[in-house]
Amino acid sequence: MRRTRGSLGRTVVAAVLPALAVGCVSGGPLDPDGPALPVPPDDVPLVVVSGSDLTGPDGGVRRALIDRWNEVATVKAELVELPATANEQRAELIGGLQSGVARYDVLNLDVTWIPEFAEAGLIAELDEELAAPAFVADTAAGGWWRDRLYAVPFNTDVGLLYYRDDLISPTDVRNGPLSAVYRRMVTRGEGVYVTQLRPYEGLTVNTLEALWSVVPDAELVDGRGAYVGRVEELERGLTELATIADTDGGGPRISAASLDADESAAIDVFAVPAGGEGDGRPGAGPALMRNWPFALNRVAERADPAIRLGATTLPGPGALGGQSLAVAANSPRAEMAERLISFLTADRDNQERLLEAGFAPALEAAYGIGEHGAADPPDCARPRPVERGSGLPPDEPWRPDREEYAALLWCALDGARARPATPYYQQFSAIIQEEVTAMLTSGSGQNARTTAENLHRRLPRALEGRLDEDPLGEGRLGEGAPGAEDHAG
Numbered sequence: 001m002r003r004t005r006g007s008l009g010r011t012v013v014a015a016v017l018p019a020l021a022v023g024c025v026s027g028g029p030l031d032p033d034g035p036a037l038p039v040p041p042d043d044v045p046l047v048v049v050s051g052s053d054l055t056g057p058d059g060g061v062r063r064a065l066i067d068r069w070n071e072v073a074t075v076k077a078e079l080v081e082l083p084a085t086a087n088e089q090r091a092e093l094i095g096g097l098q099s100g101v102a103r104y105d106v107l108n109l110d111v112t113w114i115p116e117f118a119e120a121g122l123i124a125e126l127d128e129e130l131a132a133p134a135f136v137a138d139t140a141a142g143g144w145w146r147d148r149l150y151a152v153p154f155n156t157d158v159g160l161l162y163y164r165d166d167l168i169s170p171t172d173v174r175n176g177p178l179s180a181v182y183r184r185m186v187t188r189g190e191g192v193y194v195t196q197l198r199p200y201e202g203l204t205v206n207t208l209e210a211l212w213s214v215v216p217d218a219e220l221v222d223g224r225g226a227y228v229g230r231v232e233e234l235e236r237g238l239t240e241l242a243t244i245a246d247t248d249g250g251g252p253r254i255s256a257a258s259l260d261a262d263e264s265a266a267i268d269v270f271a272v273p274a275g276g277e278g279d280g281r282p283g284a285g286p287a288l289m290r291n292w293p294f295a296l297n298r299v300a301e302r303a304d305p306a307i308r309l310g311a312t313t314l315p316g317p318g319a320l321g322g323q324s325l326a327v328a329a330n331s332p333r334a335e336m337a338e339r340l341i342s343f344l345t346a347d348r349d350n351q352e353r354l355l356e357a358g359f360a361p362a363l364e365a366a367y368g369i370g371e372h373g374a375a376d377p378p379d380c381a382r383p384r385p386v387e388r389g390s391g392l393p394p395d396e397p398w399r400p401d402r403e404e405y406a407a408l409l410w411c412a413l414d415g416a417r418a419r420p421a422t423p424y425y426q427q428f429s430a431i432i433q434e435e436v437t438a439m440l441t442s443g444s445g446q447n448a449r450t451t452a453e454n455l456h457r458r459l460p461r462a463l464e465g466r467l468d469e470d471p472l473g474e475g476r477l478g479e480g481a482p483g484a485e486d487h488a489g
Contacts, residue, residue, distance in 0.1 A: 045078040046337060050108035050323070051089045052081050061357035062108070065350050069343055075336050077106075086110060086201060090426070097122045097328060105331040106340055108323045109151060111142040111418075112425045115225070118145040119423040123326040124334055125150060126341075133346040134364040137413040142421070143324050150326055152345045153362035155354050157292050157321030158412045159209060162270060162299060163385075165308035167192075167287035170385050177213040177315050179243040181288070191255030194269045195290040197245060197440065198260050199433040205319045205419075206290070207436050210244065211237025212417055213316025220459070221420035221428070227460040234452035238439065242448050245440055255286050259440065267295050271302040290314065292321065293409060294358040300388065300398040309398070312385035313412045320416040322362065355402075360409045367406040380411035427462040431455065 053060030063079050070076045082089040090113060096102025098120075109117060117123045126149045131140050135153050143151035163173050172181060178193070196202030211218050214236050220229040245254050255261075257269045272285035289295075296311055303309060325344060327337045344350055351366035361367070369377050378384075386400035386408050422428060432455065438444045439451040446454075 045076040046105040046333060046340060047080055047103060048077050048106040048108065048340070049080045049082060049093065049102075049104045051086065051110075052083070061353055061359065065344055065353060068350065069340060073340075073343075075333070077340055080104075093117075094120075094122070097330070100330065102328075103330075104328045105333055105337045107326045107328055108154060109326055111151075111153075111320070111322050111324055112429075114143060114151045114324060114326070115145045115421050116423040116425065117326065118148070118150040122329055123150050124329045124331070126152065126327060127338060130338060130342055130345070135362045136364050136367065136410065137416060138320065138418055139322065139362045139413070142320070142322075142418060143326075145421070151324035152326075152341050154323050154325045154345055155359040156362045156413060157360055158409070158416045159205070159290055159314050159318040160293060160296070160311045160408070160412060161314050162289040162291060162295065162309065162311045164285075164287050165310050165387060170310055170312065170387070173288070173310075173312055173385075174315065174383075177240060178210075179240055181315060191253045191258070191286050193244070193253075193258070193288040193290075194255040194261065194266045194286045195244075195258050196261050196263060196266055197258045198262055198265075199437045200262065201429060202262055203436060204429040204432045205321070207237070207241055207432055208319050208417075208419065209290075209314060209316060210241035212319075213237075213314070214240045216317060221422055221463060223421075225420075225422035225424070225463055227463045229456060229459060231452050231456045234455055235448050238436070238448035238451050241436070242439060263291055263295065266291055267298050267302070271299045272304055272307065293360050296386075296400070296405075297358045297397075305393065305398075308387065308389055310385045310387040311400075311408065313383050313408065313415065318412055318416045320413070320418045322360070355406065355409075360413065367410050368403065369406070369410060377414075378407040378411055380414050383408060383411040422463055424463050424465050427465075428459060431458050431462050 048066060050062055053062045066077050066079045082092050090110070093102075093104075093107065093109075096104070107117075107123065109123075114123075126143075128149050130152045131143065131149050136156065139153040139156045143149055143153060161173060163170065168181075195206055197206060211233070215233045218229075218233045218237065220227065222228045245258070255269055257265060261269065266289055270286055270289040270291075289299075299309060325341045327334050327341070331337055345362065348363060348365045351361035351363040354361040355366055384404060384407065386404045388398040388400070419425070420428060435446075435451050435454050435458070438446045439448065
């Protein structure tokens with residue numbers, strides 16, 4: 001299905017407006033050779049700043065972990081939550097740190113922000129021992145920039161494919177790419193798949209995953225942050241995404257809600273409650289949903305207990321997400337801040353609590369696997385889905401078997417790929433959102449080939465920090481939709 005063109009000029013990549021207004025942050029008032037800030041007394045808490053935590057009331061699991069630190073530490077910590085959208089979080093952090101007004105000690109950063117904050121001198125280089133614990137997959141690599149450690153993975157993230165076992169076979173779900181899964185489904189009068197195609201980071205993630213599902217080794221950015229993409233590979237990935245999003249061909253269709261959906265909206269469409277949309281009819285609602293691990297608990301709590309649900313790995317590599325902990329460059333208590341980071345990232349009990357709350361922990365041992373775990377790594381060539389049978393009592397929300405769920409996350413992370421590491425990631429993502437939205441827009445006349453050529457022309461400039469001129473003169477980098485929730489990767 002294609003989005004109508006009428007609002008393209010004002011609604012396309014507005015999620016990145018704060019990013020483009022700030023640009024790639026280029027330093028600030030921080031002077032490493034200037035006088036050190038006075039060290040606050042021990043009764044003044046460390047300030048930990050993070051995006052909102054949707055895993056529970058009153059700050060969720062992150063606040064609970066800060067409370068655990070406060071039970072044993074002399075210097076307490078205080079959690080400060082930023083606005084719900086990722087772009088608002090980033091803009092507030094940059095503004096506060098560059099102005100010198102913010103007095104943060106520990107920053108919980110989206111993994112894609114680390115090179116930008118490091119390059120700008122907003123976060124401090126860390127003791128490399130903090131990266132010594134065994135972290136799952138490539139999560140620890142995201143904390144390094146130009147061979148220096150700036151952040152340590154707190155929780156990671158990777159997409160999962162949720163499905164309804166009454167509408168599609170789990171075997172079919174795993175035989176991708178996704179467009180092939182579509183064709184095996186019986187044609188229905190409503191969308192069979194819901195994902196996040198609103199112009200924000202979720203659209204970038206879906207675009208990258210579509211590319212990697214058909215060109216697993218495709219690279220867009222090298223280790224130095226320079227563009228290395230190929231038009232032919234981009235076209236293949238964009239053709240796959242367009243096929244997934246197409247509802248005009250008379251076959252199985254994506255849910256129209258996907259074009260305006262973020263993570264929460266996708267859950268609203270997928271988790272059909274009893275007596276809700278479609279009156280709980282068998283067959284009502286999509287059969288498939290792409291979402292992050294946090295969605296599992298939400299879906300389990302909201303879906304009709306009569307519906308059999310499952311989750312498995314995506315048909316191709318997922319995009320690696322998550323948050324990492326860094327020390328603010330102007331923190332006068334860097335050593336104590338590093339101790340808190342170690343407590344949150346290297347302690348198995350703390351990381352296991354993240355797993356229980358629905359996050360994907362970064363520490364290997366939290367999965368019961370590896371040097372300090374009880375089990376060998378699972379066979380990821382044949383990952384087992386986690387499933388809920390039908391007939392669950394309404395007052396008993398489903399929770400998957402812990403070991404099966406940990407093994408599924410392990411395999412999803414094992415096959416995941418990191419998004420490009422660059423100080424200009426926000427600009428990179430903004431251009432992808434703009435061009436792909438145009439491709440999915442009815443009446444735009446922009447196909448996969450044209451979109452690939454546009455990206456191939458525009459991305460090199462963005463990755464060099466040069467502002468991109470809009471060749472159509474439509475202000476497509478202007479106003480528009482808000483950014484993603486904290487869980488958007």
